[in-house]
Amino acid sequence: EKMSFMSDIDLYSFFGNILDNAIESAKKMEDPEKRIISISVNTKGFFVSVSASNYFVGTIELVNGLPKTTKSDRIYHGFGLQSIKMLTEKYHGDLKISTKEDIFTLDILFPV
Numbered sequence: 001e002k003m004s005f006m007s008d009i010d011l012y013s014f015f016g017n018i019l020d021n022a023i024e025s026a027k028k029m030e031d032p033e034k035r036i037i038s039i040s041v042n043t044k045g046f047f048v049s050v051s052a053s054n055y056f057v058g059t060i061e062l063v064n065g066l067p068k069t070t071k072s073d074r075i076y077h078g079f080g081l082q083s084i085k086m087l088t089e090k091y092h093g094d095l096k097i098s099t100k101e102d103i104f105t106l107d108i109l110f111p112v
Contacts, residue, residue: 002041002042002043002048003041003048003050005048005091005110005112006087006091010087010090010091013083013087014083014084014087015039017080017081017083017084018039018050018052018084018106019037019039020080021080021081022037022039022052022054023037025054025055025056025057025104026054026055028056028057029055029057030057034055034102035055036054036055037052037053037054038051038052038053038054039051039052040052043112046111046112047109047110047111047112048109048110048112049107049108049109049110050106050107050108050109050110051105051106051107051108052105052106053103053104053105053106054103054104055102055103055104056099056102056103056104057102060099060104081097084106084108088108088110091110092110092111093108093109093110093111094108094109095107095108096108
């Protein structure tokens with residue numbers, strides 16, 4: 001209900017890409033205690049916030065605010081977060097990506 005301002009197809013793409021990336025990262029974690037994905041959707045005044053976080057292995061290099069794909073086949077990979085960014089912009093939102101130690105976090109804020 002909080003995300004009803006998005007079309008169904010955009011909503012599926014938005015959360016599908018968030019989950020696909022988080023699941024792929026969780027699968028790489030050797031420690032089962034770190035195979036955790038957290039996603040929350042909350043309202044704050046006239047805004048809807050979406051926060052997603054998960055553990056990751058290795059380093060993440062940000063290029064123009066988005067992580068650079070670590071896959072060798074860059075022609076067919078690296079589009080999930082670009083899609084999330086495009087949808088965030090389509091609905092006049094703000095996307096922030098951060099890493100702290102071994103936790104990757106997406107924070108997205110939409111005006112409603």
